[in-house]
Amino acid sequence: MLLRRVVVLASAGVLAAGVAVVATPTALAQPTPTPAPNAQSLAANAASDFLASRPAALHASASDAFTQHPVISFDGTQFVPYDRSYKGLPVVGGDFVVMTNSSGQVMDTSVAQDQTIDLASTTPKVTVKEAEATAGAALQSVTSATTPRLVVYAHGSPALAYESTVTGTGAEGSSKLSVVVDAQTGKVLETTEHVMHGTGTSAWNANPVTINTTHSGSTYTMRDPSITNLSCQNLSGNQVFSGPDDVWGNGNATDRETGCVDALFGSQTENRMIADWLGRNGPNGSGGAWPIRVGLNDLNAGYDGSQIQIGHNQAGGWIGAIDVIAHEQGHGIDDYTPGSISRGGTQEFVADTFGAASEWYANESTKDTPDFLVGEQINLTGNGPIRNMYNPSAVGHANCYSSSIPNTEVHAAAGPGNHWFYLLAEGTSPTNGQPTSPTCNSSSVTGVGIQNAIKIMYGAMLMKTSSSSYLKYRTWTLTAAKNLDATCGLFNTTKKAWDAVSVPAQSADPTCSASGGITVGNPGNRSGTVGTAITAFTVTASGGTSPYHFSATGLPPGVSINATSGQVSGTPTAGGTFAATVTVTDSSSPAKSGSVQFTFTVSGGGGGTCGQNLITNGTFESGTTGWTATSGVLTSGANAHAGTRFAWLDGYGRTHTDTLQQVLTVPAGCSATLSYYLWIDTEDEPSSAFDRLTLTANNQTLATFSNLDAGSGYVLRTASLAAFAGQSVTLKWTGTEDAGLATNFLIDDVSTS
Numbered sequence: 001m002l003l004r005r006v007v008v009l010a011s012a013g014v015l016a017a018g019v020a021v022v023a024t025p026t027a028l029a030q031p032t033p034t035p036a037p038n039a040q041s042l043a044a045n046a047a048s049d050f051l052a053s054r055p056a057a058l059h060a061s062a063s064d065a066f067t068q069h070p071v072i073s074f075d076g077t078q079f080v081p082y083d084r085s086y087k088g089l090p091v092v093g094g095d096f097v098v099m100t101n102s103s104g105q106v107m108d109t110s111v112a113q114d115q116t117i118d119l120a121s122t123t124p125k126v127t128v129k130e131a132e133a134t135a136g137a138a139l140q141s142v143t144s145a146t147t148p149r150l151v152v153y154a155h156g157s158p159a160l161a162y163e164s165t166v167t168g169t170g171a172e173g174s175s176k177l178s179v180v181v182d183a184q185t186g187k188v189l190e191t192t193e194h195v196m197h198g199t200g201t202s203a204w205n206a207n208p209v210t211i212n213t214t215h216s217g218s219t220y221t222m223r224d225p226s227i228t229n230l231s232c233q234n235l236s237g238n239q240v241f242s243g244p245d246d247v248w249g250n251g252n253a254t255d256r257e258t259g260c261v262d263a264l265f266g267s268q269t270e271n272r273m274i275a276d277w278l279g280r281n282g283p284n285g286s287g288g289a290w291p292i293r294v295g296l297n298d299l300n301a302g303y304d305g306s307q308i309q310i311g312h313n314q315a316g317g318w319i320g321a322i323d324v325i326a327h328e329q330g331h332g333i334d335d336y337t338p339g340s341i342s343r344g345g346t347q348e349f350v351a352d353t354f355g356a357a358s359e360w361y362a363n364e365s366t367k368d369t370p371d372f373l374v375g376e377q378i379n380l381t382g383n384g385p386i387r388n389m390y391n392p393s394a395v396g397h398a399n400c401y402s403s404s405i406p407n408t409e410v411h412a413a414a415g416p417g418n419h420w421f422y423l424l425a426e427g428t429s430p431t432n433g434q435p436t437s438p439t440c441n442s443s444s445v446t447g448v449g450i451q452n453a454i455k456i457m458y459g460a461m462l463m464k465t466s467s468s469s470y471l472k473y474r475t476w477t478l479t480a481a482k483n484l485d486a487t488c489g490l491f492n493t494t495k496k497a498w499d500a501v502s503v504p505a506q507s508a509d510p511t512c513s514a515s516g517g518i519t520v521g522n523p524g525n526r527s528g529t530v531g532t533a534i535t536a537f538t539v540t541a542s543g544g545t546s547p548y549h550f551s552a553t554g555l556p557p558g559v560s561i562n563a564t565s566g567q568v569s570g571t572p573t574a575g576g577t578f579a580a581t582v583t584v585t586d587s588s589s590p591a592k593s594g595s596v597q598f599t600f601t602v603s604g605g606g607g608g609t610c611g612q613n614l615i616t617n618g619t620f621e622s623g624t625t626g627w628t629a630t631s632g633v634l635t636s637g638a639n640a641h642a643g644t645r646f647a648w649l650d651g652y653g654r655t656h657t658d659t660l661q662q663v664l665t666v667p668a669g670c671s672a673t674l675s676y677y678l679w680i681d682t683e684d685e686p687s688s689a690f691d692r693l694t695l696t697a698n699n700q701t702l703a704t705f706s707n708l709d710a711g712s713g714y715v716l717r718t719a720s721l722a723a724f725a726g727q728s729v730t731l732k733w734t735g736t737e738d739a740g741l742a743t744n745f746l747i748d749d750v751s752t753s
């Protein structure tokens with residue numbers, strides 16, 4: 001039977017080549033020839049004259065006025081775009097384009113509006129506040145919103161309306177939504193999404209990655225839809241990458257567009273991290289960032305106050321891994337917090353903490369798994385990571401502070417600060433699989449988790465002045481830690497970590513005394529796996545009056561604490577990095593309390609940030625692991641999309657049904673998107689759908705394909721699993737063949753993001 005299946009593919013002319021062609025269009029937009037300037041001015045004037053005659057096609061009332069925008073030329077035709085107002089109010093849907101030839105003769109118009117506006121009143125019944133609330137309700141959560149402005153809505157029957165844009169999270173993930181609300185009835189008239197979730201094949205990250213891009217007309221661009229100025233460009237000419245579809249890159253690190261997939265993903269990961277963990281609105285603090293330009297001819301990358309430039313490694317690969325991009329953009333965050341770029345040998349340490357926090361926020365389970373190394377993915381010079389936060393001396397940098405550090409080269413000077421950050425986050429002997437770390441005073445430190453560590457760092461940066469130094473950072477971080485945690489747990493660890501890297505106590509250092517009087521033992525950072533019971537552990541308490549009452553927040557779902565014994569146990573049901581706090585209250589009156597923070601990292605089953613791959617063995621390279629399939633489906637051969645193994649449904653040319661399935665859990669609150677590569681090869685007639693492939697989730701059909709969808713290689717397919725958030729889902733592909741002429745359905749590289 002297999003022989004028969006191979007023959008079919010050979011007849012398609014693919015097997016001979018030995019390589020499956022990935023049908024991933026990456027063509028750039030057609031370059032537009034520079035038009036003769038007089039053609040554009042002729043067009044602009046001709047369009048103005050044309051409008052003066054109020055042609056019927058415009059549906060113009062006597063109260064309409066028009067605003068002309070710059071002329072666009074393409075292939076000899078001049079396009080003159082306009083917006084419209086009515087009695088001074090902007091008209092949503094009042095836009096139109098006048099087209100002329102290059103000698104200024106009007107050829108045609110393209111008009112959005114199909115009715116003439118004639119409103120009885122331009123006084124709204126609905127208030128701005130009411131419109132604002134209605135717009136906000138269109139998203140699950142809102143991070144920013146514009147004030148609704150009064151407009152005329154002219155898509156359909158013209159109405160007085162409010163228009164505003166809300167940014168935040170919607171059903172499909174990040175969202176920037178224009179909302180038009182009827183100003184007389186309060187009804188939502190229209191919503192428009194501006195966020196395009198691009199799919200890219202990156203070099204350094206677990207593919208496919210999802211990047212936020214912008215869509216306008218028939219063109220997609222690598223421009224972030226919600227962060228001002230953030231785009232990824234080819235450094236040659238500073239052109240933003242664009243194309244006819246939302247599919248980017250080819251996985252080859254030497255390809256600039258691929259470099260931009262990594263770079264944009266790294267930047268957007270950091271932007272989510274600072275929003276989620278630090279409540280910061282964009283790297284510059286006001287919703288903006290800087291363009292990223294790939295193509296620097298140097299073994300380096302840099303931030304310069306107006307851009308981030310990305311160079312290459314020794315093998316010619318563009319180096320946009322998360323810890324590089326988030327480091328460079330971290331310089332921008334440093335630049336745009338008080339006091340500007342950190343001084344006294346601290347600038348690279350500050351940027352590295354943002355790189356590490358972003359890498360941990362991404363929490364990839366393959367490719368760039370989180371660590372406290374800098375540059376382990378990109379291998380800049382061929383000698384591995386360029387900095388090591390748990391043991392800086394491994395790359396020749398100082399583990400311990402001394403008076404010579406402020407005058408040391410800035411990257412080498414990052415050693416003591418990076419070491420401090422590691423001890424603060426992970427401690428000397430982490431319990432989550434991270435490496436041990438030496439101290440300069442033979443002390444041992446128990447970490448508070450990376451989320452708390454970066455919060456302490458950021459809190460310090462907001463106190464930063466232009467006289468920053470390691471000594472000042474000690475004081476600022478202690479103050480930040482005290483502000484974050486009144487029980488002094490974070491303060492005590494911050495202090496121990498600075499002591500452990502020999503940054504001396506300062507007279508300006510704050511002191512911290514716990515208000516509660518209950519001392520809670522830190523159990524250390526913990527780790528576990530989705531679906532596997534954790535190793536139970538007990539949180540200890542002392543001081544006050546026993547018995548104690550234990551409670552916890554932030555534990556992974558499925559894990560809980562026993563209120564009486566303090567034992568933590570259970571089976572995690574979702575993956576991710578969780579910042580847990582255990583609080584203990586005693587039996588005295590009034591009750592005293594104390595608390596402790598630690599990080600719980602759960603692998604598998606998807607991330608707490610909703611960004612993780614939920615599919616087990618989506619590459620099929622681990623054989624049958626994770627999958628249930630009919631005989632002959634899980635197979636190997638030259639037709640894999642990647643590696644040597646893949647799933648092959650049908651191809652027998654007789655009545656036959658194959659199935660492939662996996663059960664997974666979509667974390668609550670996550671809008672996971674399923675991606676997979678599908679190759680349909682057929683010898684059946686193109687007259688009708690004879691052989692079919694159906695994808696279902698819990699028996700709901702997500703997609704159907706047939707021999708009519710056949711092509712010459714793998715095509716990336718996606719389906720939303722947003723409707724299944726918080727549920728266990730059985731994903732199932734079913735391939736059915738009729739009595740004659742084979743159709744092969746090949747599936748590989750299944751993942752979610």
Ligand SMILES: [Ca+2]
Nearest residue numbers: 368369370371
């Ligand atoms: Ca890594």
Ligand SMILES: [Ca+2]
Nearest residue numbers: 323373374375
């Ligand atoms: Ca790293």
Ligand SMILES: [Ca+2]
Nearest residue numbers: 619642643645
């Ligand atoms: Ca494979």
Ligand SMILES: [Ca+2]
Nearest residue numbers: 684738740741
């Ligand atoms: Ca057939």
Ligand SMILES: [Zn+2]
Nearest residue numbers: 327331348351
């Ligand atoms: Zn740097």
